[in-house]
Amino acid sequence: MTRAVIAIPLVLSLVAICLSSPPQRKYRPSNRPTQPLVKATADQVTQDAELAQTDPVAFLERCIATCQAEVRGYRCTLEKRERIGRTLKPRERLRVAFQERPFSVLMRWEEGGGMASASLYVDGERKNQLLVMPAGVFLSRLGPLTKSLSSPDVVSTSRYSIPEFGIERGMQRTLSAFRRAKDAGTLNVYYEGIRPVPEAGNRLCHVLRREVNPPEEQGLTRVITYIDVATRLQVSSRLTAGNDLVGEYHFRDIELNPVFAPNQFTPEALKRP
Template sequence: MDGASPGQNSAEDENANQQQPAGLEHFHKLLQDARTATSQVDRYKATLEKQVRLNGELCDPETIDIKVRHRPFAVYMKWQSDGKEALYAEGENNGKLVARPTRGLAALKGVWELQPDAPKAMVGCRYPVTEIGLEKMIERVCAYYFEEYQNEIASCDVHQEERDGRQVHIVELTFPSKDESQYSICKYYFDAESKLLYGLELCEWNYEGEPAGIAEKFVYRDIDAEQIPDDNEFRVDHPKYSLVSKR
């Protein structure tokens, strides 16, 4: 008789469930929910905490007040440390990043207009300004885990805790070697209420192939999608900005 024994189907189901560890399955669900939640946010204000490693050197942490509009894409940034400003608006300003440095020789020129991926625009950055924001972040993470990374050998821990008065799902993936991933440890932060992916911290490998320090850290805090910026706040001639050349 070809029928399965009473316990066979349940055993097969159990084996199927074991093909994807529970932690990874939970992580994928958080990513899907975050992508859906982010698609419902058109524009917002936030504070970006950023730190990256470039050419083996860990840059100083930066805290930046930002305003983001998803469509058409636009972002305004003002650094809390020195008042530096930058604005990029898709389809405006000849497609250029408009910036006003406040330190060093660059400040003497006043307002700069640069291609988003120009070397001067990329100083201290791992990504061009066109990749700033929650939507771009969730797109990169989903593209990696749903399209590029097909292995399931990472150790994945998912837990929930309170941070800054909010409940947060924290996902930590640990990879066995740099042959499996360019990062050794990846942490992702999901707000339990809004479901947004609001931060990540990726650690690299050292020259001996051992887990090392931060490669990149991006955390968006105090996200405000209610008191949203209007279109005038993505114009260089906004009266509160200093992005119009005086010459």
């Protein structure tokens, strides 16, 4: 079941302004603009909104197809907070460099991170193990440490493993959950229209709220998904179990398809400030 709670025509003028001018950020401003690859027109935004309202599964499929066709990598800021087991972890803010092939992720913590200041994973290298730069002046002098993805101190830091990282993979998880619920006859998605999302740099986003009944893993009862109207990328999501936060993930300052330096995904990159 889907339902629109905001009239689509009322937001088209706002959409047109957003698509023709740089976004105005009120949330941790930076000079790193998102560069949309999708040259979305008002008509296309309307079509996306109508599809999100009438068939959210098909809408997500369209968004993922765009991502797969257009996105090869990006730099971004990721802000997240997660509940691991029964513990709600502190908020983290990271600068991330990501490329799809070979699958490579470089993360550098600006806030949070615990005992790590940076990490690097490249599929197929170092026996698919993680390189971690310890936090602190003394420990960082020891250089990066090699960690198995299945080691307890790695598993306990996030709800998702490094190979599960990425905007597209987050969209795939959302789509898989929608499909399972649809097959079970329990898909309840409410399209809440288009609005700016401060946590995503005030990008205009399609907002889809899914009420989860019966609850899913970690007692999950509600998922709110935010899809950027210009790029069709899932830039924010918030998962709750009743009144308790399960996880929230916000991508902003997204630079799509940058030209990475040859040493971007090497141990040397872990040492750079």
